[in-house]
Amino acid sequence: MKTIKIFQIPGTEEWRREARIALHNNLHPNDILWLVEDSTQSDLFDTLSINKQEHSQNQSCNHRQEKRSHASIAIPKSAIELFNMALCHKDPQRFSLCYRVLWRIVFEDRYLLQRKTDNDIITLTALVKAVRRDAYKMSAYLRFRKIDSPDNETERFVAWYEPEHYSLELKLDFFKTRFKNMQWSILTPYRAAHWDMTSMVLQDTPSRAQYPKEDEVEKYWLTYYANIFNPARPKKKAMLSSMPKKYWKNMPETVLIEDLIRTAESKSRKMIDNAASD
Amino acid sequence: MTDKLATKLEILSDAAKYDASCASGTAGKRTAGKNDKKGIGSLTGGTGICHSFTPDGRCVSLLKILMTNYCIYDCHYCINRISSNVKRARFTVQEVVDLTINFYKRNYIEGLFLSSGIIHTPDYTMESMVRIAKSLRQDHHFKGYIHLKTIPNASPELQTEAGLYADRLSINVEMPTQKSLNTYAPEKELGEIHNAMGRLKNKITEHKYDKTYSGRRPPRFAPGGQSTQMIIGADASDDKTILTSSVDLYNHKKLRRVYYSAFSPIPDASQVLPLKPAPLVREHRLYQADWLLRFYDFKLDEILQGTKDNMLDMDHDPKLAWALRNRDIFPIDLNRAEKHLLLRVPGLGAQTVRKILSIRRHTNLSWEDLAKMRLPLNKLKPFITVSNYRPPLYLLDKNNLGDMLKKPEQIELF
Numbered sequence: 001m002k003t004i005k006i007f008q009i010p011g012t013e014e015w016r017r018e019a020r021i022a023l024h025n026n027l028h029p030n031d032i033l034w035l036v037e038d039s040t041q042s043d044l045f046d047t048l049s050i051n052k053q054e055h056s057q058n059q060s061c062n063h064r065q066e067k068r069s070h071a072s073i074a075i076p077k078s079a080i081e082l083f084n085m086a087l088c089h090k091d092p093q094r095f096s097l098c099y100r101v102l103w104r105i106v107f108e109d110r111y112l113l114q115r116k117t118d119n120d121i122i123t124l125t126a127l128v129k130a131v132r133r134d135a136y137k138m139s140a141y142l143r144f145r146k147i148d149s150p151d152n153e154t155e156r157f158v159a160w161y162e163p164e165h166y167s168l169e170l171k172l173d174f175f176k177t178r179f180k181n182m183q184w185s186i187l188t189p190y191r192a193a194h195w196d197m198t199s200m201v202l203q204d205t206p207s208r209a210q211y212p213k214e215d216e217v218e219k220y221w222l223t224y225y226a227n228i229f230n231p232a233r234p235k236k237k238a239m240l241s242s243m244p245k246k247y248w249k250n251m252p253e254t255v256l257i258e259d260l261i262r263t264a265e266s267k268s269r270k271m272i273d274n275a276a277s278d
Numbered sequence: 279m280t281d282k283l284a285t286k287l288e289i290l291s292d293a294a295k296y297d298a299s300c301a302s303g304t305a306g307k308r309t310a311g312k313n314d315k316k317g318i319g320s321l322t323g324g325t326g327i328c329h330s331f332t333p334d335g336r337c338v339s340l341l342k343i344l345m346t347n348y349c350i351y352d353c354h355y356c357i358n359r360i361s362s363n364v365k366r367a368r369f370t371v372q373e374v375v376d377l378t379i380n381f382y383k384r385n386y387i388e389g390l391f392l393s394s395g396i397i398h399t400p401d402y403t404m405e406s407m408v409r410i411a412k413s414l415r416q417d418h419h420f421k422g423y424i425h426l427k428t429i430p431n432a433s434p435e436l437q438t439e440a441g442l443y444a445d446r447l448s449i450n451v452e453m454p455t456q457k458s459l460n461t462y463a464p465e466k467e468l469g470e471i472h473n474a475m476g477r478l479k480n481k482i483t484e485h486k487y488d489k490t491y492s493g494r495r496p497p498r499f500a501p502g503g504q505s506t507q508m509i510i511g512a513d514a515s516d517d518k519t520i521l522t523s524s525v526d527l528y529n530h531k532k533l534r535r536v537y538y539s540a541f542s543p544i545p546d547a548s549q550v551l552p553l554k555p556a557p558l559v560r561e562h563r564l565y566q567a568d569w570l571l572r573f574y575d576f577k578l579d580e581i582l583q584g585t586k587d588n589m590l591d592m593d594h595d596p597k598l599a600w601a602l603r604n605r606d607i608f609p610i611d612l613n614r615a616e617k618h619l620l621l622r623v624p625g626l627g628a629q630t631v632r633k634i635l636s637i638r639r640h641t642n643l644s645w646e647d648l649a650k651m652r653l654p655l656n657k658l659k660p661f662i663t664v665s666n667y668r669p670p671l672y673l674l675d676k677n678n679l680g681d682m683l684k685k686p687e688q689i690e691l692f
Contacts, residue, residue: 116637117647140327144384157383177309178320182383217380223284224381227291228342229332232542232555238335242328253330261333 003033006095009190010166011036012087019099023073029103034095079105079113086127088135088166097123135167139174141243141250144184145215157184160211161250168193172200187211218252225253231264287377289367293347293358294393297427297450298507298539305445305502308421319382319389319422321445326388326423340423341381342391345369345407349395353463354548355452355512355541358395362546368397371406375413382422389423389445390414396429404432404440411443425502430466430474437474438499441481446502446534449474454523458513462550475531478504483532503534510564511556512541518588521567525578528571538564563590570596573628574621593684598624601661602683605674608661612643624683625657657683 004018015034022032083098101120105112115121144157157179168188175186176195185194192206239257248254304325310317328337346368347358357364369377378390392410396403407426414420426444428437440447449471453459456468478500485499506527508520524536540561541552567590570576574597581596582588584603591599601608601624610619612634620631630653637643645667648655660673660683673679 111640114636115640116633117641117643117650122650136327139385140329142385146384155383159385174320174322179318179383179385180310181314181316181318215384217384220284220287220377221381221384221386223287224291224341224343225330225332225338227288228295228338230295230334230336230542233334233540233558235335236333239331239333242335242337243331251330257333264333 001031001033002027003035004095005035005037007037010088010169011095012084012169015087015095015098016083019102020073022099023102023106029096029100032096032099034092034099036092036095073106075102075105076110076113082113082124082128085131085170086124088131088170089127090165091127094127097127131165131167131170134163134165135170137247138163138167138171141247142186143218143250143252145212145218147212149183154183157182158187158211159184160187160208162189164246166190176200185210222253222256226256226260229260229264231260231267234261234264236261283373283377286367286369286373287343289365290344290347290369291342293344293364293395294342294391296357296539296542296544297342297391297393298537305423305500310419310421314419317419317421318379319420321421321423329386329388339388340391340425341378341387341389343369343374343377343393345374345392345394345403345410346397347395348397350398351396351463351465353452353466354550355462355509355544357544357546359548361548364546371409371413374410375418378414378422379418379420382420387422389420389425391425391427393427394429400429400432401436404429404436408436408440408443411440415443423502428474428478430471434477437477438481441478441485441499442497444500446505447478447500448505448507449478450507451523451527452507452509453513454508454515454519455513458515462513472531475504475506475527475533479532503532505535505537506533507537507539510538510540510561512551516588517560517564517567517585517590518582520564521571521578521581524568525571536568538568557592559592560590563592563596567596575618576600594680595624597622598657598683602680605679608674609663609669610661611663612648613638613665623658623661625654625661 002022004022006014006018008014079102083102086098087094097120101112101124104120109115112118113121116125138161142159142161144159147156147158149156168186168191172193175184175193179195181197183196185192187206187208187210190205192203192210194201194203248257304323305321307323308319308321310319326339328339330338332338344358346366347364348366348368349356349358349360352359352361356362374390374392378387381387382389390410392407394403394407411424411426414424423446424444425446425448426440428440428447428449430449437447451468451471452463452466453468459466459468481499482503485496485501508523510520520538527533527536538561540556540558542555543551567576567581570581571578576597580600581590583600585591585599590596594602601622607619607622610623612620612623617631617635620626620634621628626634630651633651634643637647641647642665644665645655648658648664660669660679663669676682
């Protein structure tokens with residue numbers, strides 16, 4: 001049994017490197033124990049740094065092998081794309097699952113991915129789906145607040161967002177493209193991304209304190225949200241299925257919801273009861 | 279920003295909420311160019327992101343507002359008609375532009391959906407709306423989504439200019455027949471609306487397909503196409519009339535979407551209107567039928583055949599209703615049947631059909647596979663066969679099969 005430790009979050013690159021080596025060495029999925037080392041836990045720091053050294057040595061030793069294996073094993077591009085998504089899931093089993101699927105594609109069935117009723121594929125698809133949704137929700141529900149900068153010329157925006165999985169990496173391109181000419185920071189509990197209009201800097205475990213308490217435009221957004229809602233057709237379930245409560249903490253407008261629902265019925269009843277005016 | 283602005287926003291978003299076409303459609307990909315030091319925004323190529331949901335279950339994707347709710351028209355179903363007592367307000371061009379940019383920078387929205395009451399003349403109104411879109415595109419290099427509600431009898435020149443800046447244009451037909459318009463929207467002419475739609479159609483296709491002699495494309499024109507809305511249940515039109523006019527609009531005016539909006543009571547309603555809201559199930563059934571027409575190769579006759587009073591069945595979705603009337607083609611073998619037949623099976627969506635076709639190439643589908651795919655087994659049971667399952671012969675012959683498959687429709691009231 002070989003133990004492979006993953007140090008990074010989410011660990012996509014590390015997994016890919018290790019998986020290539022393992023595949024080349026013909027290591028069966030059952031003979032590998034994939035371990036997640038949470039590098040942000042400080043009490044583990046000593047052992048961790050040692051492991052990290054060993055780790056990097058191993059890495060350089062295997063460098064040549066790795067190159068060769070890369071040349072000889074062809075993996076469908078669609079599989080790589082699925083692994084990249086699935087590996088952003090918080091489930092610690094993701095590394096062993098992806099390796100098992102990789103192994104099976106290479107040695108068992110090149111078309112494994114198309115077997116949508118295979119148990120591994122069902123699990124993999126579920127992880128991918130969860131991550132895809134989480135990443136989409138991040139691009140949808142993240143809210144920037146403006147910081148007044150000292151020179152008053154460049155605007156700076158900061159968002160605090162708590163994704164369910166490691167979705168930040170998946171959405172960096174989206175935010176960079178959309179808000180290219182804006183200075184912004186996106187803070188998540190595990191990592192922050194800072195964009196200064198030319199380059200991106202990543203920072204681990206940022207402090208929430210950088211997130212401003214308020215924004216001058218937010219009250220207009222709340223005004224809009226309250227008034228675009230039609231009280232004559234409340235559908236709370238439909239709202240909750242697209243926007244479950246776990247997302248609410250990221251969104252300022254959700255403080256209004258309970259009130260809007262409570263007053264909806266009386267509002268629409270009033271419209272029906274009121275005599276027509278002309 | 280002042281609080282006067284908040285009051286305006288309150289009035290002019292409240293007035294816009296009755297328009298159903300809130301989604302931002304697909305209009306291709308777009309980003310600020312490499313050397314564009316000012317540009318903001320992007321279109322991702324798919325449908326726009328839903329940035330929030332309101333308690334009526336609707337997606338909030340765009341800043342959907344009226345430029346003004348002053349109006350010289352008197353359409354009875356409309357909250358902004360001249361004879362209504364609602365509070366009135368009017369945004370300046372700058373206010374709309376600033377709101378859009380400020381909302382966009384905070385990641386609240388995908389763009390702007392701008393509609394308006396008619397002030398002074400149709401041309402005057404249209405011109406102000408175009409100025410807003412133009413300023414967003416030219417002064418702010420805005421790359422997000424813009425949907426303009428077009429005034430049907432504004433001049434063709436203004437409509438051409440609108441198409442230059444907007445991703446989608448729309449004109450609401452509101453009612454399927456001139457007779458209904460006469461009663462409810464006396465200033466509106468169905469012919470005029472259709473003409474305007476035809477003009478938009480020509481411009482849109484011209485931009486898409488025609489190249490000039492030098493090989494260049496004609497100027498950009500509403501790459502997201504046009505859409506429209508019909509109000510359901512305010513007038514007496516039956517579902518056949520409504521769907522017939524939708525088919526006509528899809529075929530002849532090349533519309534991207536027809537939205538159906540169940541009439542819901544508005545404050546300060548006109549006496550001509552029913553006081554009760556139209557059932558939301560009806561709106562839902564119309565959307566389902568619309569989907570069958572566009573994505574499932576159903577013909578209108580097939581959907582309407584055997585319906586009572588030309589109204590869709592409220593108890594069953596139109597596809598199940600069709601299957602119940604055409605039991606002789608079932609059960610269908612999921613491992614062998616052609617795509618167009620798979621699309622007829624109640625409980626199989628277009629995406630599931632694609633999945634089945636892909637799996638089938640490698641393995642024979644079993645009943646357990648269907649469960650793993652989380653398909654609605656109860657609904658499928660009478661209509662399909664797979665490798666290890668055939669429905670008992672009596673099932674399809676049952677007189678009460680329809681009742682067995684009836685789902686008490688969950689329309690929420692609390």
